[in-house]
Amino acid sequence: MSTKKSSPSLLNKKNDPEKHESENPANEPIKPGFTRRSFLARIGATGIAASTAPLLRAVPVDEVQTPSQAPPVSSQAVPMVLKVNGQEHQLRLEPRVTLLDALRENLQMFGTKKGCDHGQCGACTLHVNGRRVNSCLSFAIMHQGDEITTIEGLAKDGQLHPVQAAFLEHDGFQCGYCTPGQIMSATALLKEPCGADDDSVRECMSGNICRCGAYPNIVAAVQEARRRA
Ligand code: FES
Numbered sequence: 486m487s488t489k490k491s492s493p494s495l496l497n498k499k500n501d502p503e504k505h506e507s508e509n510p511a512n513e514p515i516k517p518g519f520t521r522r523s524f525l526a527r528i529g530a531t532g533i534a535a536s537t538a539p540l541l542r543a544v545p546v547d548e549v550q551t552p553s554q555a556p557p558v559s560s561q562a563v564p565m566v567l568k569v570n571g572q573e574h575q576l577r578l579e580p581r582v583t584l585l586d587a588l589r590e591n592l593q594m595f596g597t598k599k600g601c602d603h604g605q606c607g608a609c610t611l612h613v614n615g616r617r618v619n620s621c622l623s624f625a626i627m628h629q630g631d632e633i634t635t636i637e638g639l640a641k642d643g644q645l646h647p648v649q650a651a652f653l654e655h656d657g658f659q660c661g662y663c664t665p666g667q668i669m670s671a672t673a674l675l676k677e678p679c680g681a682d683d684d685s686v687r688e689c690m691s692g693n694i695c696r697c698g699a700y701p702n703i704v705a706a707v708q709e710a711r712r713r714a
Pocket residue numbers: 598599600601602603604605606607608609610619620621622
């Protein structure tokens with residue numbers, strides 16, 4: 486069963502300030518004196534910026550959706566509780582709503598990205614009970630009682646997770662749209678059986694597509710994080 490095309494609001498980029506800007510950053514001219522990093526931090530639209538938003542204060546408050554902008558509750562909705570980044574959220578959602586849409590459309594958590602919505606790009610990767618999951622392929626209602634961790638929950642006590650720090654250090658991103666998914670996959674990979682060489686990392690990260698082609702730096706960042714782990 487597909488949920489992708491059943492609700493126009495799910496595809497409405499006007500409701501998604503991050504996706505709208507990051508899909509075509511060239512729409513907004515970069516002012517003189519801006520570096521790429523400062524630009525990414527300013528628009529708050531992309532992976533590293535999204536993943537470190539609590540630290541960088543990258544998303545202006547007036548760009549964040551308010552609960553009143555959440556989709557209306559359907560008559561088919563059922564109550565459910567989702568525990569995201571340690572916090573329980575009581576929701577009423579249709580059983581067909583994916584975990585990705587529940588986060589983005591109902592909890593206004595935009596760090597987890599929607600790319601293909603078909604399980605092919607890895608942009609929506611998050612952790613369920615410590616294991617990586619493509620949230621576009623999983624129904625929210627299946628995850629009651631699970632520990633869901635998104636990119637917003639990775640940094641602790643004001644400190645970046647070592648994988649986030651390594652991505653910054655090695656410039657493991659360009660536009661940054663794939664970066665939250667890359668980082669969540671890489672973080673899970675630290676606990677998975679994966680060979681030591683770069684080819685093994687490429688294989689273990691092959692579910693995460695980067696259309697900017699930042700792969701060499703992504704592999705370097707993952708290897709750096711593995712050395713530190
Ligand atoms: S959006 Fe889920 S894999 Fe592409």
